[in-house]
Amino acid sequence: MVPSDSTVRVRFAPSPTGFFHIGSARTALFNWLYARHCGGTFLLRIEDTDRQRDTEEYLQVLLDGLRWLGLDWDEGPTVGGPHGPYFQSQRGEIYAAYLQKLRDSGRVYDKDGAVWFRVSGEPALIDDRIRGRVQRLEEKDFVIVRSDGSPVFHFVIVVDDIAMAVSHVIRGEDHLSNSSKHVELFRAFDRPPPLYAHIPLILKTNGPGKMSKRDSGALIEEYQRRHYLPEAVRNYLCLLGWSPKNDREILPIEEIIALFDLPAVNRNNARFDEKKLAHMNGEYVRALPAEEFYGRALPLLREAGLLAGAPTEDYVRSVLALCQEKLRGLEELPHFCAYFFREDFSMDENGRKKIFAAGDPAVRVREFLAALGQWNGEWTENSLEQLLRAFAEERGRKTSDYVHPLRYAVSGQTVGPGFYGMLTILGRERVLDRLSRFPCH
RNA sequence: GCCCUCAUCGUCUAACGGUUAGGACACCGGAUUCUCAUUCCGGCAAUCGGGGUUCGAUUCCCCGUGGGGGUGCCA
Numbered sequence: 056m057v058p059s060d061s062t063v064r065v066r067f068a069p070s071p072t073g074f075f076h077i078g079s080a081r082t083a084l085f086n087w088l089y090a091r092h093c094g095g096t097f098l099l100r101i102e103d104t105d106r107q108r109d110t111e112e113y114l115q116v117l118l119d120g121l122r123w124l125g126l127d128w129d130e131g132p133t134v135g136g137p138h139g140p141y142f143q144s145q146r147g148e149i150y151a152a153y154l155q156k157l158r159d160s161g162r163v164y165d166k167d168g169a170v171w172f173r174v175s176g177e178p179a180l181i182d183d184r185i186r187g188r189v190q191r192l193e194e195k196d197f198v199i200v201r202s203d204g205s206p207v208f209h210f211v212i213v214v215d216d217i218a219m220a221v222s223h224v225i226r227g228e229d230h231l232s233n234s235s236k237h238v239e240l241f242r243a244f245d246r247p248p249p250l251y252a253h254i255p256l257i258l259k260t261n262g263p264g265k266m267s268k269r270d271s272g273a274l275i276e277e278y279q280r281r282h283y284l285p286e287a288v289r290n291y292l293c294l295l296g297w298s299p300k301n302d303r304e305i306l307p308i309e310e311i312i313a314l315f316d317l318p319a320v321n322r323n324n325a326r327f328d329e330k331k332l333a334h335m336n337g338e339y340v341r342a343l344p345a346e347e348f349y350g351r352a353l354p355l356l357r358e359a360g361l362l363a364g365a366p367t368e369d370y371v372r373s374v375l376a377l378c379q380e381k382l383r384g385l386e387e388l389p390h391f392c393a394y395f396f397r398e399d400f401s402m403d404e405n406g407r408k409k410i411f412a413a414g415d416p417a418v419r420v421r422e423f424l425a426a427l428g429q430w431n432g433e434w435t436e437n438s439l440e441q442l443l444r445a446f447a448e449e450r451g452r453k454t455s456d457y458v459h460p461l462r463y464a465v466s467g468q469t470v471g472p473g474f475y476g477m478l479t480i481l482g483r484e485r486v487l488d489r490l491s492r493f494p495c496h
Numbered sequence: 497g498c499c500c501u502c503a504u505c506g507u508c509u510a511a512c513g514g515u516u517a518g519g520a521c522a523c524c525g526g527a528u529u530c531u532c533a534u535u536c537c538g539g540c541a542a543u544c545g546g547g548g549u550u551c552g553a554u555u556c557c558c559c560g561u562g563g564g565g566g567u568g569c570c571a
Binding site: 068069070072102104167168169170171181186189190191192194195197198199200201202203205207208209212227228229230231232233234235253255256258260263264265291294295296297298300301302303304321322323324325326327328330331332333334335337341380381382383387391440443444453454455457458459461462463468469470471472473474475 | 510
């Protein structure tokens with residue numbers, strides 16, 4: 056049973072930079088998981104303090120990415136809430152009021168046109184649900200309002216977290232050292248600091264340092280564009296720094312929500328592994344219920360121009376049903392099944408070499424074509440299989456001596472779905488036609 | 497430099513102080529009398545080093561070493 060704790064309030068506070076980094080996405084995910092696990096509130100707050108940028112357009116990338124991953128927020132842009140506005144650029148008056156509190160208590164001073172915060176000289180205690188109690192002395196005073204009047208990150212997040220009643224701050228470990236500044240500010244406002252949870256960082260697959268936006272696989276947009284299943288990406292991200300134990304990896308999000316908790320989050324950084332993500336995506340694709348697979352696949356076929364010949368829905372469905380179990384990802388579907396929809400399909404070059412290396416395929420194709428032309432049997436998977444087996448046996452050959460050249464002649468590929476199912480769906484006319492044209496195509 | 501933090505196969509991870517240190521990805525090999533990119537089976541492969549504590553340490557403590565982060569009028 057999921058405990059319900061309405062006092063838990065967590066937030067994801069991204070800056071709209073024009074891309075959605077995988078590390079940010081994982082931070083958003085862990086916040087969301089914790090909120091859902093506790094029955095708490097997940098808020099989205101936009102740190103759009105940099106006014107030079109085109110916030111509106113950049114914001115959309117972020118919101119699209121969050122929605123795509125299924126991370127819905129309870130308060131924030133487009134949904135509103137009682138603690139708005141949820142854009143930092145619109146919270147100037149609140150920052151001014153909080154700054155005045157610090158002036159009144161003598162914790163700030165002006166220097167070089169900027170406002171400086173005076174540190175206490177006491178080590179700050181960071182109460183971290185993942186790392187335990189971390190102590191750090193903030194030694195130097197720091198700027199909280201720049202000389203151009205704009206408030207600094209450290210100041211605004213503390214003000215916003217107070218004003219929005221945030222109970223748990225779940226963020227990347229790169230902020231752990233900054234937390235001493237934040238705890239100092241909370242104390243200066245005479246407020247108890249929130250509970251922290253500094254989650255491990257996602258490191259580059261190879262080489263030093265954390266994932267940067269330039270690394271392959273670093274951006275959520277990329278997975279959207281490549282038709283990854285969002286459930287798969289989300290599931291993979293859950294496994295970077297957390298484990299459901301019991302040797303399980305793929306599990307429904309409801310179950311992850313039930314199992315997820317902060318103390319169970321790992322403390323060590325994790326390297327990103329694009330291959331494992333791709334593998335997991337394949338597992339999700341192959342496990343999709345037929346109806347859902349059809350719904351997800353159709354747009355890809357359309358995009359690739361494969362539906363230009365207006366195939367019937369039944370035909371498309373049978374092609375998809377045949378191909379699904381072989382796919383490693385939706386992305387490869389159009390190429391994988393193109394020959395079902397067009398006559399000018401490509402002949403794989405490596406496949407050609409492979410086939411010809413085993414003997415002249417045209418001979419086998421002609422032999423079988425002759426037999427097939429006179430054959431009056433039922434055009435079904437079973438009877439086609441019986442036909443070919445008997446045919447090969449009569450000639451003292453292995454079935455595979457014929458299957459390989461025939462598959463290549465009919466599909467241009469050496470790999471693909473089950474051979475007899477493929478013939479069945481293509482139909483008598485097209486199979487005869489393609490065989491008779493081989494190797495010219 | 498200083499501060500914080502972390503440490504199990506190449507990678508992601510599991511293991512009340514007692515296990516032949518488990519699973520997954522990747523890689524390698526085999527099977528699926530049609531392919532393989534699906535599926536199945538098998539293999540390779542790890543407790544960073546040194547001290548303690550303990551009958552017993554991957555697990556607790558200390559010191560090294562190595563990694564990561566911070567140290568901005570960036571967020």
